[in-house]
Amino acid sequence: MNKLLQASDQSQSSQDVCFVNMPLSGLERPSIALGQLQALLTGAGISTKSIYANLWFAEYFGLELSRVLQTVPPEDALVDWLFGAAAFPDFSPDHDLYLALMEKKAPQLGRAGITSEILLDLRGKIQAFTDWTADKILRRSPRIVGCTSTFQQHVPALALLRRIKQIAPDVVTMLGGANCETTMGLTTHSHFTWVDYVVSGEADSFIVPFMQDVLDTGCEIEAEDLPFGVMGPIHRLAGYPVTDQGDGVPRAITQDARNLPLPDYDDYFEELRQFLYSSVIEPGLPMEFSRGCWWGAKSHCTFCGLNGGSMAYRARAPETVVPDMTALTSRYNVDRVEAVDNIMDLRYFKTVLPELTEREKPFRLFFETKANLKKDQVKALADAGVIWIQPGIESLDSRILTLMGKGCTAAQNIMLLKWCRQFGVRASWSIISHFPGEEDSWYETMAELVPALTHLQPGNMVPLRFDRYSPYFTRPQAYKLKLKPAERYRYAYPLSDEHLFRQVYFFENEADTDPADRPGVKSMRAAMTNWLKAWRNGPPPVLSMTATQEALVLEDSRPGGVTMLLTGLHRSVLELSDDGPSEHQVIKTLTETGHTEEEVLEVMAELEAQKFLIRIDGRIIGLALTAPHQPVPLPSAFPGGSIASGRDKLGTLLAAF
Template identity: 50%
Template sequence: MSADVQIVLVNMPMSAIERPSLALGLLKSVLTRAGLRSKIVYANIWFLEYAGLADYNMLEGSPPEDALVDWLFAGIAFPDFEADHDVFLDRYFERNPIHPNKGLAERRAHFRELRSLIGGFIDWTADKILEQRPAMVGCTSTFTQHVPSLALLRRLSERSPGLVTLMGGANCESVMGRTTHARFPWVDYVVSGEADALIGALCCDILNHGRDIPSADLPFGVFGPGHREAGYPATSMGDSVPRAVVENMDNLPLPDFSDYFAELGRSLYADRVYPGLPMEFSRGCWWGARSPCTFCGLNGGSMTYRQKPAGQAAEEMIEMSARYGSSRIEAVDNILALDYVEKTLPRLTALPDKLAIFFEVKANLKRHEVEKLAAAGVRWIQPGIESLDTRALKLMGKGTTSAHNVQLLKWCRQYGVRVSWSILWGFPGESDAWYGEMASWLPLLHHLQPGHAVRLRYQRYSPYHRAADKHGLKLRPAASYRSVYPLSEPDLADQVYYFEDCEDSDVGGHFAARDANRRPGLHAVTQGIDAWLKAWYEPKLPMLSMRDSGDEITVEDTRAIAVEPEHRVKSLAREILLAADEGMPDARLRERLSTANVMQTEIDEAIADMIARKLIVRLDARLVGLPLWNPYTPMPAPTAFPGGYFDRRVMPVRPPRE
């Protein structure tokens, strides 16, 4: 880094090393536009080298609500806080069963050793930053980055008292940011909300006035030293804490990722990282503004949907790909804009060399929309499937059905689009019987891409958090945070992102075998998902596909549940299979066939035959056909994720870093 850097922006652990920080890349571009010199430090990459691959993988996979990363860094962030570490570790291992080949005592000792080594990493990181003689250092904080960021900024303030410190990011929104600022005085400024429109002017003022900016002169959504004396501003919206919002995204600059690629090029792990480019085309959620999903807190204090013009989105993807030499584009949007299918995809489809793109979408996409996405290079989506039971989906407010979700999985396998999805469990008001019913037909889907069974998490800002009483919940901060933060219970409730129901008897995010008798339906689903995943680890993936000659459909079936390896489907059965391919309502199919003078008994027999052959399933009063059409497009490998891929399989030799 050059010696004339004014502002250092830091990306602390844990943040994926296979992609740059979109937030900091965008802020750097805004600062450059304001005439300020800044540098982004990727301390998350440094931490990988410091901790080693095995421990990094373990920490990255640790559930964030169990606060393991926060606990490791808490000794530096809060050196005077003496928590009961045995209580923390007891809870952690109860919620996260250890590997059978690892002794519990050995794991506990290792975690304590890791915690003792964090000070060395923070000191080393602080040294590297202070070498640049910056006037300001800011950290972005999302998920498990909060306590690591507090630890670094505390050490920097101790080492360089004149240095001005800042924090922002999702963990600093509204009441979380206010609590961070009020309780941790070594953080001089905190931005609550979206900083893009205000960061340039704010940093200019800080460079001129340091910590002495009057409270009244700070932008809306920014907390400064003066607020600790004069009190914090309030609004009439939401939780009454100011939150900065960018109303129009059209003029935001493209993010600057140059520091990431420079740092990655110096990393010992450079040859194992295939970077993706995170990009943003919208903020908020148009579906959530209509019907918020009960569990989702990702939009913070504002669900208001804003998007970039469809044509601009395509051109920005093309420009960023050319600038950084990567075809992998990860859209971080909560949901695909409604007009992008018709107005953005054609430009991308026309490219001679396709990009590899990821989008989050709503699960009620039509077949032709999935086909258009695939043709444009969108080879990976996260559709918010969340369950294969319509009653559970209704509890979530998803606005989709089991039939929608199965059809989408089928079309994605048809057109070679990989899907990130899961079956969430643990919802207030759910019935275990629903899971038992779902488990009975999961084997029919083994030719489609499997998901995972995941325990529901209670997040701040979600409807479950905002209206806990309405849902019969008594939420409190996740208990692990009591071993992390030196805060009172009310302050802790204002600081953390994850909560738990104090009357919930489920333990952790893993469904334990000991709970099988209490929840046999859920136990059957978790076993069914395991069997489905296992089928996809076989050398040859299961397949159910069909060809139509016009008179006869030939179906080939290699699923473990197959009745026959080949089916010949003719006449009435063929008509039913074709109708089921589109997920036709049972009643509509019967009405159509009855006009052709087909007897109801014949229809009943033909449908029963197709169900018995396991070629269709009845969901939500619809007949859903399961076979793909042959030919079908191969799916991208898991290593092709557009957000980047990090090959963790081999440990490189680690020479000492200068």
């Protein structure tokens, strides 16, 4: 074991409850799930400790490895597979076949020098890490050990709880989080018997009395005394509860989250101060201001599996948002706040944002938003310190957006990218491909747009993933789908096909005969790659306009662009197109000033050929920013925290010795 880690082990005071954040989860932020539960329990006098085993993992195996593993999509189940021997010692999947799949699915591992041999060796070392982690936790003499599980934390959590139960059978074990909702929680509880209690859904409303009952009676709680959504040992004998909602398995919902306390992140920051790589961590603070999705409650996006079985939007009162931000950021001396809400409350534009704008020292904020934000709304976000948004831009073709049920158009998405670049708000977005019912030619059309957009922030391109709870999952016949668990899960869990279907979150279309690299998709992927390269290989391209009395000066540093002067009708068309009006409105305005429709259309075509504007969805969008525009924040400025770039310097130093 790492001698540095041995040196850091000290005798610990005992706790009633230890909550554990297992790998793999972000090192640069605390767990809001554990922080909220700890605040509730501590406030009720139940001694509670949050354990950040994800930080221990990075110390144990090195920061660089931990960071590379974070780049692997959760449906590839790599971290679950790595912890498989520790969780399921009698399960022996075909490692060669799994690793061959991973070489194809995750080429970034090979580029980072992480070969199949290294991964197999790492899998063999996980048991020692799990044993060490369990021993370190048990030194606190906890009576309850619970893990949170999201994405690739599930098998690591099962491995740890199995070891805890082996060493200390009297310790009560628990598991909760997104991976435990409804049938996933039931399957976990019924198959992995070393987990005493599994919580399906939101535990805020009952966590205090439930934990007190467990402290008083251990595993002997009767079924009628368990909260709705909690599965306990009695259910393995008496049968599991059912409900007429969703998939038939109970899911707890906190109807009123307005009076929940602020999360307690003390243990994270205490651990971070001792973390070997603390010098490269810039932490962010996750905060929650609402649950559910007001748009999803109206129109559920076909691919979205968030919120389990409840889209009902439940928001905190706007007047509490800024005081809560102020209190939490002051407590930890951190000005970065990541709102973990699925979507921002629209009331904030009239309430929260003006209040934030008046602050002498702004926060650095992240919110998820809808993509149909207008120019003044993006400016309001920027003025309030919202430097980063995730707006749900998943396509630049309105026909595909209609298939998704997004409630916005390609024109609106492009306009949002323009205003984000104008006001210096960074946007995270992706093009998603392979939707049921789409046509490949639509991607060719999109690819033709991209060269005109390269001065705007690029996104990624990813294939569609089928998530549990999404309309694609709940109504597969309507979309001619036949879903099966993502292939890599077979190498992570010792379950039959039937039970694996109930256990996992990500799925594939078994009936898919669509080639992965259709010509249109391939063209769009190439266009997106070139767009990304334009931003990575030097200063980002610019297309901006400055109005003078004589002309409109266009500065164009996109590939092949030059500085130009526009006068007369050309200037008028571009200036009128700035806010993305309808093409009809621009023609009407200009013909009323003496121009013919033919003249206007001819100039529009010229400006479109020069990539100064685009015509889409019946709108005409001038692409030039108005000088001066604000710089876009660097990736390291992400409000949810960041890790400084560069190799694992300590690991390099130790290797040299």
